Amino acid sequence: MTDDIHLEGSASLQQQLYQQLSQRIVEQRYPPGRRLPSSRQLAQDLGVSRNTVNAVYEQLKAEGFVRSRSGQGVFVHEDIERALQRPVPPARPRPLATAPMTLPPLPRKPVAGAGAGDDANLPFQPGLPDLDAFPIRSWNRILHHQESRRSLRGYDSIEGYAPLRQAIADYVRSARGVRCQAEQVIIAQGAQQALALIGDVLLQPGDRVFSESPGYRGARYALTRHGNPIVPVPLKQQVLDVDGLAELGPARLLFCTPTHQYPMGGVLNVAQRMALLQWAQCNQTWIVEDDYDSEFHFHNKPFAAIQGLFDNAPVLYVGSFSKTLLPALRVGYLIAPEGLVEHFAQAKRVSGGESPLLAQATIAEFMVSGQFSRHLRRMRQLYRDKWHHFQDRVSTELAGQFTPVAESAGMHLVLEGECDDLALSQWLRSRGFGSTPLSAHFIGHDARTGLVMGFASASERQIDDCVRTLSERPV
């Protein structure tokens, strides 16, 4: 049955095998219940190591594509069938079961003026990478190759610098399973501008926006800045409650983090992902997929993006270099369906124009030269070590006070616990440690409490200090 599998692309063997198998399952060329070859057999057929096949099978299991029956082997999961055959919800808007919420006022910068920068770069600030581990010398070498080029001085293209769009398309295709051509990539001022452009292009006054609760606040503010009502979609077992969507009425946009829920870390399995896309298609809802830290998942391997689950999925895919490279670059990207690219280009043209060229050219060359992958591998190991150390310290010193949410581990870890988390986060800041209160990520009133701790930016010693500080806290 695996005669048609050919591993010959530029992505790793493991990625290629994962993508080809998952694709055949989604398309039901491998129907539900079908037994897959043993890992020994498949490895032999394809001429790859058995470890490679085993790793792919583990990932397919974790994502819900396949399951093991003890002693009998690995089978395509029957849930796939249910997902593909589930009753289609009515396209007509239902009466609303959940009233739109009003957003709280925007978070104010904690400290005005020159101090703000220092404050935003405190260790444990969520979203902040390890600034000291950045390969500044190799980066600068590439910068020096680009800095004098005349073609990087004038105007270029509103969508972005062509070689960077190509490099991003190649990267997300092979690393994230995204289906796209370079022409669909639009460079933005961080993920934040990508989200704002989505609002500009797709929202009419009154259109309802769905957003995970708890969820990423920056997206909510971008998507509701023209006054659109926001509807919280609660989580179930740390992921967006897909089954509950039908009760929430119509939506024009749904913002979500399907491969690593922010901040809780859950992952939609393949049946849930299929159901989510079907719901979106039936309801004419656009899904905004924020793939904010796919490079760094530690509890599970990174799952493929839902954008790539099938052709023409109604998904706008958003990514950023703020975490994989540096926040100060302010470069993110949007991958839009072909038919919308010109609309996004127009929205970008009137709202801010082109993106800075030298940074774009440097990132492109950093990617094409292979240094980006190398950097990601190093950071993955570094952050994984930090995660183990942090989780270990928390379990030892904060037992009974905070429970680490293991799924969340990427660049941050959620510590759940009963506390006044706003006060605690503020107090911790006064001791020199960043964090965000978990409750602030909820829309509405049923918030849980705890701390979102961005350990990627903390040294081992800062991790020790912070955990000790937390264990001695007065609040």
Place this chain on the structure above:
Amino acid sequence: MTDDIHLEGSASLQQQLYQQLSQRIVEQRYPPGRRLPSSRQLAQDLGVSRNTVNAVYEQLKAEGFVRSRSGQGVFVHEDIERALQRPVPPARPRPLATAPMTLPPLPRKPVAGAGAGDDANLPFQPGLPDLDAFPIRSWNRILHHQESRRSLRGYDSIEGYAPLRQAIADYVRSARGVRCQAEQVIIAQGAQQALALIGDVLLQPGDRVFSESPGYRGARYALTRHGNPIVPVPLKQQVLDVDGLAELGPARLLFCTPTHQYPMGGVLNVAQRMALLQWAQCNQTWIVEDDYDSEFHFHNKPFAAIQGLFDNAPVLYVGSFSKTLLPALRVGYLIAPEGLVEHFAQAKRVSGGESPLLAQATIAEFMVSGQFSRHLRRMRQLYRDKWHHFQDRVSTELAGQFTPVAESAGMHLVLEGECDDLALSQWLRSRGFGSTPLSAHFIGHDARTGLVMGFASASERQIDDCVRTLSERPV
């Protein structure tokens, strides 16, 4: 009468003297009709050269602050008095004499894909500086001082990098007479983002936006992107017709280029500027002052910004480094009244977040080190030479076909003439020369025709070639 004048600031003696004299006239400490000391006397009193005083008197004359009576000397202009005492228009909205217009669809990029950059950088493309004259080696030296700084890797401040905000405030205060503190400066992705943020913060649905016609199209698109109606304000003798404003009804915003009308080049004299600000105050209208090329006025000396005419003028001042440095930097700025700064910061936070740090730090150091002023002086001489050459070639070879509008000379020159200017501009592009059709800058139907030619980006030889090409045109 000039005992209180002290020239001791960091700006040039000429700038200081200009600002102190014009200020005293606006505040009527030197009342209308008062005779100023002779240039010989004033030069002696202040210990400066007579040339300096003469240059300032010439500028004050050109702007309408003073006038000469032959043989009797220089007197404060009586029009100042009329401007200060003109009847206050009613604050209540009047019935509309001019219906709002609908904008044409956005201009599409002429060529898609990789070629777009080349096309946007053709010689004579308006707005494009001389990319070859940019001091890339000194610039890169400063870049190398900044590139490895850890503090330029993470997050900073939403309003912008503090040393750059300070450098801009110092610059616009001394070079443009703008009244501001560094805290009022907001860094943006080019002037375009500054304009878009103004729309985000100040416009409610239905609010009317006034814009010069002919005028700058990028501003119109930014300020009407949420559907606000636009009302054209015609020109009178190449400047905004201030007297006609009262007939146009209420406006929330007026976009204008008061010190160098784009593209026609007229300058509002001081009486017109006072009247404009009074109209704005009475009608609760914000004036958006786009000071797009104040560094390069050749027909007249650059006039001070209206933002600085008096304290708390209802003016949002917009500037950019795209013309003074490089378009590819994508750095512009907005100078906002103190009470609006936090609103602009919030709008910027949700629509795109912070601005890239390395470029900001490099510009700041380029300014503080004095290299920015040096670069501007060199470019002023270079562009002036190009202007003389271009105007000379046009007068010689295109006489009877096109009339150069001398006032417009900065980085571009308007050539007025009867033609199908859209077709001509397109044809010229096919020969390798950029330009924009004059008629495209008009809102509505009473458009004049001709070409807006950005000569700053053209070499002497390209100027010769382009004029010859135009003289042989088939259309």
